[in-house]
Amino acid sequence: MTALSFYISSIKNEFIKLKRTFAFWLTIISALLFPILFFIAYFLKHKTNTPEVGVNPWEKFMTIQIENSIPFFIPMFIVLITSLIMQIEHKSLGLKHLFALPIPKWSIYFGKLSIVIFAIITTYIYYYLAILLSGFLLGLIHPDLAFLNFQPEHLKYIKMLIISFVASLGIIGIQFWLSFRYKNFIVPLGIGMFLAIIGIIVSQAPQSIYFPYSFSVLSVSLGDKMPLILGVSSVTVFSVICFLVTSILGYIHIKNLNIK
Amino acid sequence: MEQLIVNTQNLNFSYNKTKQDIENLELKIPKGSIYGFLGPNGSGKSTTIRLLLGLLKKNSGSVVLFGETFNNKTRLKILNRVGALIENPSLYDHLNAVDNLRIAANYRQNIASNRINEVLEVVKLTDAKNKRIKEYSLGMKQRLGLAISLLSNPELIILDEPTNGLDPKGIIEMRTLIKDLNETYGTTIFISSHLLSEIERTCTHVGIIRNGKMIYQDTVASLKASKGSNIKLDIEVDKPIEALSILRNLKMENISLLDDFLQIEVKNKEEITGIIDVLRAEKINIYQVSIKNNLEELFLSLTEN
Numbered sequence: 001m002t003a004l005s006f007y008i009s010s011i012k013n014e015f016i017k018l019k020r021t022f023a024f025w026l027t028i029i030s031a032l033l034f035p036i037l038f039f040i041a042y043f044l045k046h047k048t049n050t051p052e053v054g055v056n057p058w059e060k061f062m063t064i065q066i067e068n069s070i071p072f073f074i075p076m077f078i079v080l081i082t083s084l085i086m087q088i089e090h091k092s093l094g095l096k097h098l099f100a101l102p103i104p105k106w107s108i109y110f111g112k113l114s115i116v117i118f119a120i121i122t123t124y125i126y127y128y129l130a131i132l133l134s135g136f137l138l139g140l141i142h143p144d145l146a147f148l149n150f151q152p153e154h155l156k157y158i159k160m161l162i163i164s165f166v167a168s169l170g171i172i173g174i175q176f177w178l179s180f181r182y183k184n185f186i187v188p189l190g191i192g193m194f195l196a197i198i199g200i201i202v203s204q205a206p207q208s209i210y211f212p213y214s215f216s217v218l219s220v221s222l223g224d225k226m227p228l229i230l231g232v233s234s235v236t237v238f239s240v241i242c243f244l245v246t247s248i249l250g251y252i253h254i255k256n257l258n259i260k
Numbered sequence: 261m262e263q264l265i266v267n268t269q270n271l272n273f274s275y276n277k278t279k280q281d282i283e284n285l286e287l288k289i290p291k292g293s294i295y296g297f298l299g300p301n302g303s304g305k306s307t308t309i310r311l312l313l314g315l316l317k318k319n320s321g322s323v324v325l326f327g328e329t330f331n332n333k334t335r336l337k338i339l340n341r342v343g344a345l346i347e348n349p350s351l352y353d354h355l356n357a358v359d360n361l362r363i364a365a366n367y368r369q370n371i372a373s374n375r376i377n378e379v380l381e382v383v384k385l386t387d388a389k390n391k392r393i394k395e396y397s398l399g400m401k402q403r404l405g406l407a408i409s410l411l412s413n414p415e416l417i418i419l420d421e422p423t424n425g426l427d428p429k430g431i432i433e434m435r436t437l438i439k440d441l442n443e444t445y446g447t448t449i450f451i452s453s454h455l456l457s458e459i460e461r462t463c464t465h466v467g468i469i470r471n472g473k474m475i476y477q478d479t480v481a482s483l484k485a486s487k488g489s490n491i492k493l494d495i496e497v498d499k500p501i502e503a504l505s506i507l508r509n510l511k512m513e514n515i516s517l518l519d520d521f522l523q524i525e526v527k528n529k530e531e532i533t534g535i536i537d538v539l540r541a542e543k544i545n546i547y548q549v550s551i552k553n554n555l556e557e558l559f560l561s562l563t564e565n
Contacts (some may be wrong), residue, residue, distance in 0.1 A: 009367055013366050019355060020354050091353065092352045093349075094350045096310070096346050099362075100339065119480055
């Protein structure tokens with residue numbers, strides 16, 4: 001049995017475990033939440049939101065939505081989804097069983113981490129599709145909103161979402177480690193929510209580029225003022241470093257943990 | 261010398277510095293045996309099992325399974341030959357039995373797909389296989405946990421308190437199942453329990469643990485022999501004090517009165533009839549005569565201070 005086959009069977013099992021769980025539905029609910037709110041706002045106040053002739057309505061619709069929801073919402077979402085996915089294992093007393101199976105411990109840790117990341121990416125995709133769909137629907141209902149007359153600049157918005165996702169990797173690493181370590185999901189949830197709120201509050205300070213829980217806000221709010229490291233946004237670099245370090249340390253810690 | 265499937269030497273472990281949880285434990289499980297691991301609650305049975313499976317890091321000593329020292333290199337190879345049910349079974353509540361088994365089968369990778377139905381049949385859960393575990397009773401969960409440990413046809417099955425929470429019928433079924441596995445496939449079975457009667461009926465070998473120390477380890481047969489050849493009786497009569505003095509006059513040893521029951525030790529079963537005849541001759545009514553389970557007493561005397 002190769003390393004790859006261990007990893008694949010671990011992933012396969014994580015998908016089975018997600019069946020009929022709240023974690024699974026949370027990815028969909030979270031993705032639909034803001035597009036529905038924006039849909040209602042545009043639907044009710046379509047007169048004020050009608051663009052001037054020749055202006056692409058998608059620009060305002062997409063940018064405002066992404067800039068106002070993603071930075072604040074994503075850290076909270078990550079804290080919640082990570083705790084929930086790990087909770088499936090803790091609730092079933094699964095760790096003692098998994099660690100007594102003839103499979104390498106890394107395949108358990110990184111298999112689960114992969115699923116968490118997969119769930120988050122899925123949410124981004126659902127979210128993007130939901131915005132597009134709500135725009136088209138608005139265009140059908142109120143043709144004067146002009147959504148059907150223009151094409152959204154997909155590349156630009158997808159890039160925004162990818163930057164936001166990469167900026168969130170750092171806290172995924174931290175939250176996953178915490179959730180794996182503590183059976184009681186109040187611990188990762190409490191710490192995560194607290195730090196996510198701190199992250200928003202301190203994001204005005206220049207030093208916040210070193211605080212992973214601020215990265216999600218900074219990746220959107222700093223814009224052109226983002227300090228660069230070798231031509232790459234420093235928040236992106238720090239987030240990736242934070243992810244790699246906490247994932248590896250987390251694994252080493254879990255590997256040597258006494259499973260009670 | 262018989263081959264040992266499990267052999268630990270000078271095994272030491274503590275959860276914290278104030279208490280030694282496992283002390284110089286030497287566990288020897290012969291191939292093909294049903295080994296009963298007996299001890300009161302909190303004596304270190306589960307801790308020992310977790311040490312065998314590498315869930316806990318031992319402080320010192322060695323764990324040898326199938327003749328190989330358990331370490332990071334041999335871990336996968338050894339665990340491939342073991343099936344374990346540790347305390348409460350690890351089951352995903354929101355899934356059904358088939359999904360739970362499929363997960364375990366996927367992890368192990370080399371399980372044939374019809375094996376899932378086979379083990380469901382063995383533990384008699386075929387009819388409930390599509391029910392969610394949420395709707396299962398404790399006994400059904402315990403049986404499904406056993407089914408999961410059977411999936412890979414392991415050479416060694418470790419069961420931690422397998423009859424916990426089972427009703428009398430369930431306990432008998434579990435006992436039969438364990439014996440069948442042992443007889444049909446030669447599977448070595450390691451069962452922990454705090455109930456002596458359980459071990460006595462099922463096992464060939466027994467180890468008794470107290471405060472993390474092994475205080476007795478041998479075959480069940482020699483445990484029974486070691487308690488001496490005398491038979492202890494409890495006799496219920498209508499006039500216990502009178503009966504006591506009559507029997508004392510016969511120069512019988514070890515007679516006492518406890519809660520209106522006469523307690524007597526005799527050398528063989530024939531003497532029991534003699535005692536009854538003497539008491540009846542004195543017009544003393546006898547309501548019951550029962551042979552006490554001496555093993556139970558031995559167990560208590562071994563595990564109590």
